[in-house]
Amino acid sequence: MPATFATSDPHGHLAELTAALQAAGLLDGESRWSGGDSRLWVLGDLLDRGPDGLGVIALVRRLVDEAAASGGAVQPVLGNHEVIALGMRRFGDTPVVHRGVVRTFESIWSRNGGLDSDQAGIDDELFAWLAGLPAVGLDGDHLLMHSDTTQYLRWGSTVEQVNDTVRAILGDDDPVAWFDVLVALAQRHEYAGSAGPLAARRLLRALGGQRIVHGHSIIGDLFGVRVDSYDEPRLYCGGLALDIDGGIYEGGPCLVARLSD
Numbered sequence: 364m365p366a367t368f369a370t371s372d373p374h375g376h377l378a379e380l381t382a383a384l385q386a387a388g389l390l391d392g393e394s395r396w397s398g399g400d401s402r403l404w405v406l407g408d409l410l411d412r413g414p415d416g417l418g419v420i421a422l423v424r425r426l427v428d429e430a431a432a433s434g435g436a437v438q439p440v441l442g443n444h445e446v447i448a449l450g451m452r453r454f455g456d457t458p459v460v461h462r463g464v465v466r467t468f469e470s471i472w473s474r475n476g477g478l479d480s481d482q483a484g485i486d487d488e489l490f491a492w493l494a495g496l497p498a499v500g501l502d503g504d505h506l507l508m509h510s511d512t513t514q515y516l517r518w519g520s521t522v523e524q525v526n527d528t529v530r531a532i533l534g535d536d537d538p539v540a541w542f543d544v545l546v547a548l549a550q551r552h553e554y555a556g557s558a559g560p561l562a563a564r565r566l567l568r569a570l571g572g573q574r575i576v577h578g579h580s581i582i583g584d585l586f587g588v589r590v591d592s593y594d595e596p597r598l599y600c601g602g603l604a605l606d607i608d609g610g611i612y613e614g615g616p617c618l619v620a621r622l623s624d
């Protein structure tokens with residue numbers, strides 16, 4: 364059984380991501396895949412906020428090919444910042460009436476660390492690649508996704524349905540439907556607190572797996588601790604959820620979780 368790893372929310376921090384993957388034994392000194400038949404999940408928010416989102420995307424795309432050639436796999440997952448960046452690219456400052464409110468992708472993009480340098484590199488080919496990323500994945504007992512929300516269930520009751528629905532929306536030109544995806548993926552903290560286990564079980568029962576692995580909510584924020592006070596993912600929700608977002612852009616660690624051997 365090959366080893367399975369997950370990392371999340373690199374947000375344009377190419378050097379930190381590279382170093383973390385090297386420390387995990389998945390990249391060599393030349394930044395080439397050295398993980399053999401291991402599997403690595405990258406749980407979204409590749410770009411925005413940090414200096415080199417395009418560099419992060421280029422690394423991940425190269426590793427998808429290199430890992431496959433070694434009998435392993437690298438599987439990126441859609442984050443809310445991919446949707447923000449793609450929405451900015453496609454709809455820009457076009458006013459969108461969403462739930463009775465006039466909004467634009469540009470205002471959300473600019474208020475959430477969007478970078479012109481990332482936008483400049485999103486050509487049609489990269490747009491299609493990002494828009495085609497799965498929203499959720501199942502790997503053994505692990506259910507992997509970007510956001511700690513049950514909103515995924517609005518798109519279907521199986522992993523395949525959820526991914527097909529989101530892909531169809533992002534493959535189309537309806538800005539209101541795009542905004543629905545954006546708002547849903549911006550939700551967070553639903554597995555925390557006393558209601559968390561019920562929410563987590565509902566998601567796991569529908570989509571499969573025994574444990575949710577997510578990014579999106581920085582461990583320091585979710586648990587009210589300093590981002591320099593931890594160097595491991597945080598298991599919570601009675602063991603039903605694992606938060607792997609160390610909070611790179613706030614000075615926290617780039618975490619690489621080893622999910623199984």
Ligand SMILES: [Mn+2]
Nearest residue numbers: 408442443579
């Ligand atoms: Mn996020």
